[in-house]
Amino acid sequence: MNLLIYKTQAELLKDLADYIVTLANQSIADRGRFNFVLTGGNSPKALYESLATTYKDQIDWNKVYFFFGDERNVLPDHESYNGLMAKRSILDPLGITEDHIFYVNTALAPEKAAIEYTKSIADHFKGTDLVFDLILLGMGDDAHTASLFPGTTILKSKEVEADSVFVEKLSTYRISFTAPLINKARNVAFLVFGESKANAVKHVIEDQEKNTDLYPTQLIVPIDGSVTWFLDKAAAELLES
Numbered sequence: 001m002n003l004l005i006y007k008t009q010a011e012l013l014k015d016l017a018d019y020i021v022t023l024a025n026q027s028i029a030d031r032g033r034f035n036f037v038l039t040g041g042n043s044p045k046a047l048y049e050s051l052a053t054t055y056k057d058q059i060d061w062n063k064v065y066f067f068f069g070d071e072r073n074v075l076p077d078h079e080s081y082n083g084l085m086a087k088r089s090i091l092d093p094l095g096i097t098e099d100h101i102f103y104v105n106t107a108l109a110p111e112k113a114a115i116e117y118t119k120s121i122a123d124h125f126k127g128t129d130l131v132f133d134l135i136l137l138g139m140g141d142d143a144h145t146a147s148l149f150p151g152t153t154i155l156k157s158k159e160v161e162a163d164s165v166f167v168e169k170l171s172t173y174r175i176s177f178t179a180p181l182i183n184k185a186r187n188v189a190f191l192v193f194g195e196s197k198a199n200a201v202k203h204v205i206e207d208q209e210k211n212t213d214l215y216p217t218q219l220i221v222p223i224d225g226s227v228t229w230f231l232d233k234a235a236a237e238l239l240e241s
């Protein structure tokens with residue numbers, strides 16, 4: 001595990017963008033494409049905007065495929081739809097074509113949307129290993145990542161898929177990658193800002209004994225891939241070392 005802690009969010013975002021550029025170019029050189037899973041939530045917006053402006057000439061975007069690690073069960077024009085924020089901040093500004101974007105079809109019932117999403121991912125990887133080059137993740141104050149929330153049924157999943165999950169505390173369904181699907185990635189990067197995340201960060205990174213039901217992000221342990229944490233100093237303030 002690589003732990004990177006930054007004094008300012010600007011420094012963090014610059015390093016994370018450089019890291020993405022390096023991985024993208026390496027993946028394209030090695031395998032001809034970069035399969036990139038975006039995270040939702042509030043934290044990544046500035047990152048996406050800087051990739052689409054400052055970094056736009058540093059990656060061959062025609063060779064990048066975009067996915068979503070989780071999606072809210074709202075229609076695509078809803079402000080909470082993760083795909084909408086990505087569309088506005090990175091996908092439209094870079095002119096990414098629809099055939100390179102894997103949105104979750106939330107016009108379907110959540111179970112069906114998850115099945116269809118799993119199938120579209122499987123079709124994309126047909127004939128190759130189902131291994132994403134980079135899965136970018138955030139983490140909530142409650143230690144959820146993607147839509148792996150504390151106490152939910154999806155935490156027990158052994159399936160390499162996207163699944164639907166009812167999140168009782170939000171009274172809503174989400175569609176999310178399962179931990180086994182995330183753990184097949186070549187690289188996982190966490191982007192975590194702010195003191196409200198400090199307690200969750202401490203438990204996820206430092207607990208010797210895991211409690212994945214309470215701190216679901218502890219489930220993220222890639223089989224062969226790397227994990228890198230990009231933290232600001234507020235999010236890292238309770239870490240011992």
Ligand SMILES: O=C1O[C@H](COP(=O)(O)O)[C@@H](O)[C@H](O)[C@H]1O
Pocket residue numbers: 038039040041042043044069070136137138139140141144145146147
């Ligand atoms: O991995 C993820 O983490 C976030 C946490 O979001 P943030 O708003 O605190 O940055 C989560 O809610 C999001 O849907 C997910 O993709």
